[in-house]
Amino acid sequence: MASKNQTLGEFIIENQSSFKYSSGELSRLINSIRLAAKVVNHEVNKAGLVDIIGAAGDTNIQGENQQKLDVYANEKFIHTLTNRNIVCGIASEEEDDFITINSQDENHQNKYIVLIDPLDGSSNIDVNVSVGTIFSVYRRITPVGTPVKLKDFLQKGSQQVAAGYIVYGTSTMLVYTTGDGVNGFTLNPAIGSYYLSHPNIKFPENGSIYSVNEGNYIHFPQGIKNYIKYCQKEEDNRPYTSRYIGSLVSDFHRNMIKGGIYMYPKSSKNSNGKLRLLYECNPMAFLAEQANGKASDGFTRIMDIAPTELHQRVPFICGSKNMVIKAEEFMFAAK
Ligand code: AHM
Numbered sequence: 147m148a149s150k151n152q153t154l155g156e157f158i159i160e161n162q163s164s165f166k167y168s169s170g171e172l173s174r175l176i177n178s179i180r181l182a183a184k185v186v187n188h189e190v191n192k193a194g195l196v197d198i199i200g201a202a203g204d205t206n207i208q209g210e211n212q213q214k215l216d217v218y219a220n221e222k223f224i225h226t227l228t229n230r231n232i233v234c235g236i237a238s239e240e241e242d243d244f245i246t247i248n249s250q251d252e253n254h255q256n257k258y259i260v261l262i263d264p265l266d267g268s269s270n271i272d273v274n275v276s277v278g279t280i281f282s283v284y285r286r287i288t289p290v291g292t293p294v295k296l297k298d299f300l301q302k303g304s305q306q307v308a309a310g311y312i313v314y315g316t317s318t319m320l321v322y323t324t325g326d327g328v329n330g331f332t333l334n335p336a337i338g339s340y341y342l343s344h345p346n347i348k349f350p351e352n353g354s355i356y357s358v359n360e361g362n363y364i365h366f367p368q369g370i371k372n373y374i375k376y377c378q379k380e381e382d383n384r385p386y387t388s389r390y391i392g393s394l395v396s397d398f399h400r401n402m403i404k405g406g407i408y409m410y411p412k413s414s415k416n417s418n419g420k421l422r423l424l425y426e427c428n429p430m431a432f433l434a435e436q437a438n439g440k441a442s443d444g445f446t447r448i449m450d451i452a453p454t455e456l457h458q459r460v461p462f463i464c465g466s467k468n469m470v471i472k473a474e475e476f477m478f479a480a481k
Pocket residue numbers: 263265266267268269359392393394395397420
């Protein structure tokens with residue numbers, strides 16, 4: 147039984163047997179992400195010292211090259227997952243192609259692949275605003291023991307076995323699902339342990355926050371424009387409040403706790419929106435549905451979209467169930 151003072155390590159062990167494909171492999175994988183996230187967190191927390199310890203591209207006092215944090219995070223996650231020999235392939239928003247991992251054990255038995263956005267919203271770092279890591283886990287569909295193929299990565303979001311994010315915010319939190327609800331763990335930086343602080347998180351069915359980059363308003367499809375006007379109307383429990391951090395993980399996290407909707411629609415500037423189906427939308431959609439929320443491209447459930455390429459972009463509408471349903475109504479009405 148989950149209790150609030152449980153550590154993430156204890157939680158993983160306790161819940162391992164309830165996971166239907168349990169072999170310990172997924173637990174080890176989540177453990178690796180937890181570890182890499184701590185290291186990345188340490189680095190992200192020092193971002194404000196950049197003028198003192200040197201910026202990206204500079205050489206620091208030890209003669210080491212300073213890296214951009216998104217590059218650093220990418221390397222850290224890939225390195226940890228590769229070194230611990232627990233996945234057979236990784237795709238990252240920071241890499242052009244997927245990475246095949248040659249397992250060191252002779253039978254090459256690893257069956258999971260990971261897709262990751264190592265540091266989402268990284269343009270916020272320079273101004274001390276929260277950023278995040280997003281990850282998604284699938285079972286490979288090609289035979290175990292052979293090199294992974296593109297089709298292992300191009301699975302529908304509905305095939306995910308786990309997904310989660312780390313938000314490097316005022317506290318650092320790791321929030322994840324293995325298909326049995328969503329749990330949030332807060333890092334105690336003094337001792338380096340994550341504690342279960344938010345068990346079984348659920349989106350309120352209705353919310354009063356809408357999150358969208360309204361600077362793009364004139365470029366939005368008519369359905370989104372109409373929905374935004376609906377949010378602003380003085381009626382029932384409206385107008386809603388507008389909150390947009392511009393950091394998906396943080397906007398999603400707030401909306402999940404308080405009730406709200408996040409939208410990155412297509413526009414006349416970006417014909418498929420901005421966000422990536424595999425690294426951003428699918429994992430967030432899995433978390434949303436596991437937390438009683440909903441995720442759509444305006445017409446179709448995100449996790450039902452069949453991916454055609456690794457870095458595919460899709461319009462994204464995600465959050466409290468009734469708000470997403472209402473936004474979809476406006477999209478269909480203006481079609
Ligand atoms: P990134 O993957 O390049 O960091 O972009 C993703 C981010 C999201 O976190 C955020 O919601 C969105 O881009 C903000 O975009 P915009 O500045 O266009 O509103």
